[in-house]
Amino acid sequence: MSYDTTADPTADEPPILPADRHTGCPFDPPAGLTALSDRPVRRLRYPDGHVGWLATGHAAARAVLSDPRFSSRYELMHMPVPMPALGEMTEIPPAPVGDFLGLDAPEHTRFRRLLTGKFTVRRMRQLAERVEQFTAECLDAMEQDGPVVDLVEAFARPVPALMICELLGVSYADRDRFQEHVATLFDQATDVAARAEAYTAVHHFIGELVAAKRAEPTDDLLSDLTTSDLTDEELTGVGGVLLAAGLDTTANMLGLGTFALLSNPDQLEALRADPGLAEQTVEELLRYLSVADPIPRAALEDVEVEGQLIKAGETVTVSVQAANRDPHKFPDPDRFDIHRKATGHVAFGHGAHQCLGQQLARVEMTVAFPALFARFPGLRLAVPPEKVPLREHANIYGVVSLPVTWDPAPWNGE
Amino acid sequence: MNDVREPLRLSVDRERCVGAGMCALTAPEVFDQDDEEGLTVLLHPEPAPEHRAAARMAAGLCPAGAIALIPTEPTDS
Numbered sequence: 001m002s003y004d005t006t007a008d009p010t011a012d013e014p015p016i017l018p019a020d021r022h023t024g025c026p027f028d029p030p031a032g033l034t035a036l037s038d039r040p041v042r043r044l045r046y047p048d049g050h051v052g053w054l055a056t057g058h059a060a061a062r063a064v065l066s067d068p069r070f071s072s073r074y075e076l077m078h079m080p081v082p083m084p085a086l087g088e089m090t091e092i093p094p095a096p097v098g099d100f101l102g103l104d105a106p107e108h109t110r111f112r113r114l115l116t117g118k119f120t121v122r123r124m125r126q127l128a129e130r131v132e133q134f135t136a137e138c139l140d141a142m143e144q145d146g147p148v149v150d151l152v153e154a155f156a157r158p159v160p161a162l163m164i165c166e167l168l169g170v171s172y173a174d175r176d177r178f179q180e181h182v183a184t185l186f187d188q189a190t191d192v193a194a195r196a197e198a199y200t201a202v203h204h205f206i207g208e209l210v211a212a213k214r215a216e217p218t219d220d221l222l223s224d225l226t227t228s229d230l231t232d233e234e235l236t237g238v239g240g241v242l243l244a245a246g247l248d249t250t251a252n253m254l255g256l257g258t259f260a261l262l263s264n265p266d267q268l269e270a271l272r273a274d275p276g277l278a279e280q281t282v283e284e285l286l287r288y289l290s291v292a293d294p295i296p297r298a299a300l301e302d303v304e305v306e307g308q309l310i311k312a313g314e315t316v317t318v319s320v321q322a323a324n325r326d327p328h329k330f331p332d333p334d335r336f337d338i339h340r341k342a343t344g345h346v347a348f349g350h351g352a353h354q355c356l357g358q359q360l361a362r363v364e365m366t367v368a369f370p371a372l373f374a375r376f377p378g379l380r381l382a383v384p385p386e387k388v389p390l391r392e393h394a395n396i397y398g399v400v401s402l403p404v405t406w407d408p409a410p411w412n413g414e
Numbered sequence: 415m416n417d418v419r420e421p422l423r424l425s426v427d428r429e430r431c432v433g434a435g436m437c438a439l440t441a442p443e444v445f446d447q448d449d450e451e452g453l454t455v456l457l458h459p460e461p462a463p464e465h466r467a468a469a470r471m472a473a474g475l476c477p478a479g480a481i482a483l484i485p486t487e488p489t490d491s
Contacts, residue, residue, distance in 0.1 A: 066479060116433025116452030121442075343440070344475060354434045354477035362439075 014043035014051050017080045017294065017317060022392045026385075026399075027260050027289060028334060029321040037322045041308040044317060048090055050078035052315035053308070056322035058329035058346070060306045064318050065295065066351035069303045074102040076298035080317040085192060098230075098237015101245075101353060108352065111238065114228050115356055118167075118221050124359040127163070131367040134162040139375045143409075148382050151402040156254035157183070157247075159368050163360065164246045168206075168239055169213060169220025178205055186248045206239040207232070246357045249292055250364055252391070252398025257285045257369065259388060259399055260336060262381055267338050268373065275370045281338040282365045287345035288336045291397045293320040295349055320346055376406040422466045423484040424473070426456045430480040440475055441468035454480060 018032030028034075033056070036042060040057025055064050064070050071077075075094040083092075095102025100111035135155075142154040161182065165175050184190055184198035210222060210232050217223035221242075225235055261268045261281075271277050295318045299310045310316055324345045325333040348355035355361070373379060381388070382403035389400035424444070426437075433452035437445035443465045446455040461469045473481040 066477060112432060113451050117448070117450050118452070119435070120433070120447040120449070120452045121435040121438040122447065343471070348434075350477045352432050352478060354432060356434075359435050359439065 014045040016045050016047070017054065017319075019081055020392065021397060022390055026388070026390055027256070027263075027336065029290075029319075029325060033319060033322055034325070037319075037326070040306045040326075041310075041316070044080065046078040046080055046315065047082045048078055050315060052078055052080075052317065053310055054080075055305065055316055055318045056326070057306060058323045058326035058344075061318045061320070061323035061346050062350045063305050064297055064316055065346065065349055065353070067303060067305075068105060068352070069300050070297035070316065071104050071300050072102055072108070072297060072353055073104060076300075076313075076315075077296045078298075078315040080294055080296055080315070085196075096237055098234040098239075099241050100238070101241060105352065111230075111234075112352070112356070114225060114230065115238070118224065119356050119359060121359050124363045127166075127360065128363050128367055130166060131159070131163060131364050132371065134159055135368050135371045139371065143375070146406065147408050148403060148405045151258055151404045152251070152255045152399060153401070155368070155372060156258070156402070157251045159254065160247050160250035160361075160364055163364060164243055167221050167246075167360075168209065168242065169218050169222050170209065174205075178202075181205060182243065182247060186251075202243065203236065203240055206243070207236045210235045210239065242357070245355070246360065248396045250361050252291045252396045253285065253289065253361070253365060254368055255402050256289050256291060256398045257365065258372065258379075258404075259381075259385075259402055260285060260289060261369070261373075262379065262404075263385060264336050267336060271338060271370070272373055272377075275374075277338055278366045278370050279362070280340075280342065281369065282362055283342040283345065284336065284338050284340055285365070286347035287324045287330065287342040289397070290321040290324045290345075290347050292347065292349075292395075293397070294318060295320060318346075320349070376404075378407045379404055380406065420466075421486045422461055422469060423486050424456060424459050424461070424469060425482045425484055426454050427480045427482070428453045430478045431476075432478045432480075434477050436475040436477065437472040437481060440472040441465060444469045445472060445481075 015036060018030040020030050024031060036054065037056040040060040041053055041055050043051060044054035045051055055061050073094065074092045077092060079092065100108050138155050138158050142149050145154065161179055165178065170178050181198050181201040185195055185202055213223040214226045217226060222235065222239060230238065271281050297316055299312050299314050299316065301312045303310050324347060327333050329344065348358040382405040388402060391398045391400055431453045433447065435447055437454050438447050444458050444461045446457055447453060448455050470483065473483055
């Protein structure tokens with residue numbers, strides 16, 4: 001594979017990162033981003049004025065994400081998109097205690113090693129039965145509330161939320177209170193101040209949970225971790241990270257994924273006809289939708305990526321969406337095709353920080369999508385597709401709500 | 415290179431492994447994860463022909479580059 005690297009990438013005014021996925025097909029990357037994908041690595045202007053880099057090629061994305069010379073420490077980075085939560089702050093603060101996403105080895109390794117054993121393929125597959133149970137409960141409730149419901153409220157959010165409660169060991173009595181705070185935290189319509197308040201509430205809740213598990217351990221992840229060398233503060237931070245990473249991501253994959261399947265009836269029909277396609281449908285949805293994007297990294301020293309020199313101190317932003325639509329890796333990349341082998345996408349990232357919960361996400365989606373379409377064979381949008389509200393400015397892309405309907409089951413009684 | 419008739423020898427570096435589980439997911443006959451740290455466990459350093467393609471793919475997918483393909487007999491092809 002060769003790219004034209006002779007052209008001076010600094011000759012033109014560097015573009016800003018196109019973020020508006022709203023203009024055309026709701027599942028496609030912004031048109032402006034596609035236009036920037038002609039070179040795998042190119043200059044990018046950041047909102048704070050920094051001129052760094054953008055990696056759009058699949059190979060370039062993997063090279064950046066797996067190279068320890070690129071740091072994940074927040075305080076070294078320039079953010080590629082405006083961050084309203086930072087307010088007037090121009091420098092990004094270091095990761096809060098327990099947020100291992102913003103750490104490098106060996107600090108990151110300490111957290112990662114403690115957690116990887118809890119998220120193995122085998123362990124997550126053993127949880128499939130619980131996912132089936134939660135999914136069935138949500139579908140029961142949905143059937144009672146219907147035949148017009150918001151699929152996000154009824155299905156996409158509760159399934160991963162209940163699984164996270166299960167993993168962290170949130171008691172049944174506390175789940176409603178917990179979920180209320182969490183819903184506010186991720187609600188894009190809520191203002192920054194109210195969400196900050198919800199963040200404090202969630203943090204406080206997890207702190208109490210950690211104390212409770214230390215006093216009286218039960219069979220869950222947080223209890224397991226109380227026997228590690230993590231402090232209560234670190235453990236609370238870890239709980240918050242797992243919650244944030246495991247909830248909004250999968251919820252948006254389920255919501256936007258259902259929208260994508262309903263919008264591609266031939267693909268949905270193929271999945272219905274052969275539920276054995278569920279696993280590869282999930283991989284293709286991950287690739288095609290790439291809801292968690294972009295991923296910034298800071299160069300600790302001069303590094304060459306695909307023939308382009310990135311200098312120490314510069315930020316390089318990996319566009320997951322662009323990498324997952326790289327035609328060198330995925331032929332005809334804009335086509336949603338569940339028969340495709342989409343393995344190798346970077347929707348979960350790559351390298352030392354590759355998503356810890358990816359096997360849980362896979363199990364949740366592989367169980368939930370077929371269950372949804374089996375229970376409601378006539379499931380369809382209750383509004384025209386262009387009326388489905390999209391999360392345009394959220395960290396995780398998806399639908400705000402997804403009104404769906406179906407034909408009620410014929411009355412079997414009198 | 416991807417010919418399943420060609421013998422294949424593998425090694426894993428557990429120091430580099432980040433426990434993402436791609437190997438155990440892609441080639442469960444060849445790789446597993448241990449219960450304590452979730453790190454890769456190489457079950458078959460010389461996988462049977464029917465598992466070679468999956469093993470090669472697992473090596474390519476490993477986010478940490480912890481799986482190495484060791485050259486076997488030199489070939490002219």
